[in-house]
Ligand SMILES: O=P(O)(O)OP(=O)(O)OP(=O)(O)OC[C@H]1O[C@@H](n2cnc3c(O)ncnc32)[C@H](O)[C@@H]1O
């Protein structure tokens with residue numbers, strides 16, 4: 001079976017990728033599955049910069065093709081915050097529950113009509129002989145005033161998707177991937193996948 005290494009330490013993302021790659025017959029590994037302990041410092045100020053940084057650092061360290069994901073939530077009334085700082089919004093180490101509490105507190109006076117937001121995802125694929133390419137996707141939604149649902153990760157319980165009448169955390173992993181920022185970015189990457197698959201196949 002083919003395998004692809006996703007340069008992430010986030011288990012929630014890993015699950016999204018497993019569901020996305022399963023139909024292609026590709027097994028997903030993450031940084032948690034390898035012997036080396038790798039944690040790339042995210043010094044970029046954009047999703048593209050951080051995705052490229054993570055992909056190229058890990059590809060260079062391991063000498064193989066990897067895919068990295070940098071993603072986050074932009075809330076319009078907060079001028080796009082937390083954005084690239086979504087994972088560490090309430091400080092480090094990252095804590096999903098504290099991040100949600102901080103966001104809800106910052107939006108406490110904001111009416112439903114002004115709570116528009118979007119998830120963004122940039123995927124970077126990098127490795128020997130293929131250079132680096134990025135793909136992006138987004139997903140529009142509204143920030144709720146309380147948690148609903150237990151699926152997914154991160155801000156999913158407070159991200160309401162109008163077209164589904166549910167929060168991301170009330171959707172199954174399969175349903176989420178059809179509409180998500182990550183699914184949209186991966187759909188772009190998949191168009192070039194035949195080219196990469198030969199390389200990914202060499203990873204075993
Ligand atoms: O850098 P890696 O190791 O991949 O893991 P991370 O969690 O630090 O990932 P990012 O730096 O890309 O930060 C993204 C944060 O944005 C949020 N996020 C991204 N995608 C999400 C999704 O599909 N659902 C909910 N929250 C999401 C979540 O809080 C993530 O921690």
Ligand SMILES: [Mg+2]
Nearest residue numbers: 010042070087
């Ligand atoms: Mg990170």
